[in-house]
Amino acid sequence: MLPPLADLLDSARVVALPMHTRFRGVDTREALLFEGPEGWAEFSPFLEYADAEAATWLAAAIDFAWRAQPEPLRDRIAVNATIPAVEASDVAEVLARFAGCRTAKVKVAEPGQTLADDVARVRAVREAMGPEGRIRIDANGLWNVDEAEHALHALTEFDLEYVEQPCATVPELAELRARVKYMGIPIAADESIRKSTDPLAVAREKAADLLVIKAQPLGGVTHALQIVTAAGFPVVVSSALDTAIGLSQGAALAAALPTLEYDCGLGTASLFLDDVADLRPVDGFIPASRVTPDAAALTRLAASEERRGWWIDRLRRCHALLDAS
Structure with a gap:
């Protein structure tokens, strides 16, 4: 079942990671992280992706944070x-x-x-x-x-x-x-x-x-x-x-x-x-x-308020798409 949006927002942190070298057209990689019952997960579809595609990435993050994963065969x-x-x-x-x-x-x-x-x-x-x-x-x-x-x-x-x-x-x-x-x-x-x-x-x-x-x-x-x-x-x-x-x-x-x-x-x-x-x-x-x-890294790498707002809005839209599917 899809967790309520509020449960994702409670722990949501948006980070911006600087890169050694420009890669895939970016110098800084942004991501939204949140914590569920199983642990932390990441929602980071590339910026140019439309919501329909990005929603699949959110489904993956929710799965990782809310559901037990398959048993590992190697450590x-x-x-x-x-x-x-x-x-x-x-x-x-x-x-x-x-x-x-x-x-x-x-x-x-x-x-x-x-x-x-x-x-x-x-x-x-x-x-x-x-x-x-x-x-x-x-x-x-x-x-x-x-x-x-x-x-x-x-x-x-x-x-x-x-x-x-x-x-x-x-x-x-x-x-x-x-x-x-x-x-x-x-x-x-x-x-x-x-x-x-x-x-x-x-x-x-x-x-x-x-x-x-x-x-x-x-x-x-x-x-x-x-x-x-x-x-x-x-x-x-x-x-x-x-x-x-x-x-x-x-x-x-x-x-x-x-x-x-x-x-x-x-x-x-x-x-x-x-x-x-x-x-x-x-x-x-x-x-x-x-x-x-x-915890210190989450603070050190926190994205600007403008970018945090952009990612939270994206999270809301993609969660709505999953909820309607």
């Missing part, structure tokens, strides 16, 4: 480093923030940059990690099929683990997968899962080799597990640029998976200059346990 989660679209010369400094991570996800296809920039960045990651490091790239759906095929030819020398969401649509992913199958670079789907009204279309169309799963956009841990089971594909659990609270929900999802073959994208706390709790990787892992925000 810690191996995570990857995340390299924003930085200059190649800055790669080593970014990697150093991800203590012990053996895998790196590298952002490519950044608007305003070129394929040469991507090649230089990935080369710098390979040089820093050595031949045993694992490198995956993420284009966020910004290439067309021809651009993606060309880019993979240029990047194949760096022994890619997989390419995440190289193109925007499921048919494009399927076509690209057929074209580059001989190269042995798996295709991973992210936006085609979390932003789709039919998250299983990728599996039906055999448009990817693995799925990137995020707890908040999919309505919570239990619903995400249902999608994973129905798809029958290997998965990577990833962050939606969450605070430590949201990362702990992602860790709960990763911990409940029957099998976990890949390092997860849940090390993104290292992208922040400050956070409500410390969930940065240690020896390449984060714990699969709930996180309680530090």
Whole structure:
């Protein structure tokens, strides 16, 4: 059952986390946190998302705060480093923030940059990690099929683990997968899962080799597990640029998976200059346990009154949508 709005508002705190490097177009990540009977949860759909999409993120937060989660099968989660679209010369400094991570996800296809920039960045990651490091790239759906095929030819020398969401649509992913199958670079789907009204279309169309799963956009841990089971594909659990609270929900999802073959994208706390709790990787892992925000951090990172009002209004609207559904 949906808890009353007043129960969410009683503990609601809006925070603004500063970032080391601009990532996904933002320098500061805002989130609304609240506490329920099971603990703290995070509501942080990206600012540009409409209420209908954002309401799913609220359902996930309520699920995490008000309902017991599936039993964990592991107590810690191996995570990857995340390299924003930085200059190649800055790669080593970014990697150093991800203590012990053996895998790196590298952002490519950044608007305003070129394929040469991507090649230089990935080369710098390979040089820093050595031949045993694992490198995956993420284009966020910004290439067309021809651009993606060309880019993979240029990047194949760096022994890619997989390419995440190289193109925007499921048919494009399927076509690209057929074209580059001989190269042995798996295709991973992210936006085609979390932003789709039919998250299983990728599996039906055999448009990817693995799925990137995020707890908040999919309505919570239990619903995400249902999608994973129905798809029958290997998965990577990833962050939606969450605070430590949201990362702990992602860790709960990763911990409940029957099998976990890949390092997860849940090390993104290292992208922040400050956070409500410390969930940065240690020896390449984060714990699969709930996180309680530090009281001093909630005060230190509190958003302005204007931004708090914006988030509270959004919470009210999304709660009304869930109540009416």
